[in-house]
Amino acid sequence: MQLLEPTLTFAFEARVEIAESLRIGRGPGEEVWFTPITGGTVSGPRLSGVVLPYGGDWSTTRPTGTTLDARYLLRADDGAVIEIHNRGVFQSSKEVETRLVKGDPVAESEYYYRTSPVFQTDAESHSWLTSRVFVGMARDEAGVVCIRFFVLD
Template sequence: MPELPDPRLEFAFEARVDVAETLHVGRGADEVVMFTPITGGTVDGPRLTGRVLAGGGDWSTTRGQVTELDARYLLQAEDGAVIDIHNRGFWRADPEIDARVEAGEDLPETLYYYRTTPFFRTDAAAHRWLTSSVFVGLARGEAGQVCIRFFEVL
C-alpha cells in the first residue's frame, strides 16, 4: 500500500478578535466555566479580508491545567458575505507560564499551547472553499484581543 504524504499547511488569513472582560459562569467539582464576549475585530490575509462582527463569544472550561475553548462568532468578508465560524481548541501551559500570560506578559508562543480547529459555514460562492477544507488555528492573547492565524491543511 502506498504511503500517505505528510500534511502541509498554507496560511489563509489572520483574525484579530476584540474581546471584552471575561465573565465567570460557574464552578463544578473539577471545572471552571467562563464566557468571553467577542466585540469585533479584523480579518486580513492572502485569502480572506474583512471584519469580525460583534456578538459572538468564547465559552471556556478549565479542568486542571487545560482549558477547552468553544468560540462561536461571525466574520464578514470584504465583499459583504457573512461567514459563521465555530472555533474549538485548547489552551495549556504550566502554572508559572499561565500566571505570566494572565498578568499580560508578552511571551513567545513556544512556551504554551494555544491551538484551535475552526469549522466554517457560508453559502457565498466566493468563500465556499472555507467549508470544504480542514483548518487549524494558532492563537495568542494580546491586550483586549485574541490573534488567530488560520492555516488550511493540504
Template sequence: MSAALTQPALEFAFEVRVLLAAARHIGHGAGEVTEFVPITGGTVDGPRLRGKVLPGGGDWCDKRGEVYQLDARYLLEADDGAVIDITNRGYYHEEDPASPARHDGDLEVAEPGIYYRTSPVFRTDAPAHLWLARTVFVGYARGDDSEVVIRFYAVA
C-alpha cells in the first residue's frame, strides 16, 4: 500500500529588496531585445535570513514578444558575514487582467494581472546557511524600474 501524495507546501523564508540602476541596452534581433540591469544594493529580511544585497551583479533580461525572461546573479551578505551567491531565473509578463493579486496575509506579493515569478538557486559553504543550497525555492516578485522585491518561499 502506498502513501497518498500530498501537494507541496510553501514556507516563507525571507524577502529581498534589490535596488537597481538604469537598464543598459545590449542588443536586439529576431524579435528579441536584451538588456542588463545593474544591481546597486538592497536588503534581506525574514525569519530565516537577514542581511544585505551587495552591489554588483545584475539581471540579464531577454524580451521576446511580451514575455521577459530574467536571469539575475548577485551576492547576499548575511548578518553573520557569510556571503551567499544567488542565481535567480524567472519570467515577467502580463496575465489576464482579471487574474487576482496574490497575498501572504495582508501583504500583496504579486500584483493583479501580472505574472512575476522566480526560481532561485543559492551557493555558500557557510555552515549556518547550507540549508539555502539544499532547498528548492519559489520567488514572488513585484517592483518597478528602481527596485524589485522578491519574497522567497521554501518548498516543503
C-alpha cells in the first residue's frame, strides 16, 4: 500500500490590522497579552474579502516561546461571514525579537510563526473551509500580521 505524502496548496492571505497590545499579566515565568484586531484584507485564489474589526489575539509568552489564540471574523466578497479560530506558535531568538519590536526588516526564515486555523460558516459557497485542515504561515509587517493560509491536501 502506497502512503500519501502531504502537500499544501495556497488558498489565501489575510493581512490582519492590529491595535496596541494590552498586557494582562500572569504568574512567574509567563506573560499574557491581548491584541485587538481592527480590520484588514483577505485575498487569494480561494477567498477574498475583509477582516472585520471584531475579536483579538490572546498570547502567552514563556521562556520557550509564545502561544497564540486568536478569534476573529472575515467577510467574504459575497457577504458571507466566516469565523476563524487560529491557534499558533511564535519562536525566535532574543536578537530577532528585538529587531521585530524595533520595526527592523526581518526575514520570515529567521523565526517560526505558524498557525493552525479552524473556520466556521454556514455559507454554502464557503463550506470547503469547514471541511479541510489548514496551516498558516505568519509574519509581521509594521502593525499588520500577514498570514498565508494553505490547505493540507
